[in-house]
Amino acid sequence: MSSPVLRRVVRRETHSPRTVAMIVAVVLVILALVYVGVEIVLSLAGQPALLLGPAAALGAVVSLPTQVPAGASIAIGAVIAVLGLILVVLAIAPGRLSKHQLVVGENAVVADNGVIASAIAQRVSDDTGLPRDQVRVGVGHRSVDVTLTPAVGVPVDEGNVRSVVDAELSSYRIASKLRTAVRVDRPRDQEEKA
Numbered sequence: 001m002s003s004p005v006l007r008r009v010v011r012r013e014t015h016s017p018r019t020v021a022m023i024v025a026v027v028l029v030i031l032a033l034v035y036v037g038v039e040i041v042l043s044l045a046g047q048p049a050l051l052l053g054p055a056a057a058l059g060a061v062v063s064l065p066t067q068v069p070a071g072a073s074i075a076i077g078a079v080i081a082v083l084g085l086i087l088v089v090l091a092i093a094p095g096r097l098s099k100h101q102l103v104v105g106e107n108a109v110v111a112d113n114g115v116i117a118s119a120i121a122q123r124v125s126d127d128t129g130l131p132r133d134q135v136r137v138g139v140g141h142r143s144v145d146v147t148l149t150p151a152v153g154v155p156v157d158e159g160n161v162r163s164v165v166d167a168e169l170s171s172y173r174i175a176s177k178l179r180t181a182v183r184v185d186r187p188r189d190q191e192e193k194a
Contacts, residue, residue, distance in 0.1 A: 006108040013110045016095035025087065096141055101175040113139040116172065120144065123168045124161055130154070143179040144169065150184065158182045 035050075043053050052060070065073065098113040117137040124146060125132045136147040146165055150156050161182045169178055 003106070006106075010101050010108050010110060014097055014099045014101060016097050018090055018095055021090045098139075100139075103173040103175050111172070116174075117144075119172075120146070120165055120168050124148070124164055127164045128156060128161060130156070139178070142176070143181060146180070146182045148182070148184050150186070152186070156184050158184060 036054075039049055039052070039057075040054055042049055043055070049056070068076070099110050100113065100116065102109040102111055117139040120139070121135045121137040122132065124130070124137070125135045128135075128148070130148060130150055134149045134151075136149070138145045138147075144165060146161060148156055148161065162180055165180050165182065169180070
């Protein structure tokens with residue numbers, strides 16, 4: 001895929017904008033500013049404060065270092081720093097949608113992770129002979145997790161299942177390399193009976 005337009009389209013389809021995080025942050029800042037404005041207006045009008053008047057709030061902030069132990073001040077500062085770091089990461093890092101790009105010549109093809117998971121589960125079910133409801137597949141950005149829940153006495157070769165999953169993934173020609181994890185999950189009550 002050499003076209004810059006197709007690359008841009010694929011990126012737009014596989015990455016999410018940070019609109020929701022930005023809207024939440026802006027709404028919280030607006031609500032805080034409205035509250036501060038209401039408290040200032042009430043103070044100027046000589047009315048009692050809703051929660052804490054501007055003079056009392058300023059006095060509390062000024063006297064905070066003398067009233068709070070040093071350890072608590074450091075903890076409060078650390079929490080504020082972590083929240084700030086989270087907001088910076090949300091602003092800078094791209095969001096990812098649950099989709100993968102498939103390499104199909106010069107075309108742009110994007111497949112949903114649920115579609116990929118369903119196809120892999122069906123292939124594993126067909127190759128192992130397990131009923132489809134005993135095969136669960138989850139596809140993430142970097143990995144594919146396959147969980148098999150066979151009945152008592154039904155042997156399952158994890159290596160064979162892994163090779164089936166890898167073959168199926170390679171046939172899709174997904175642009176990014178996915179790690180495969182296979183797990184056989186036998187219910188405890190079945191193990192105890194066996």
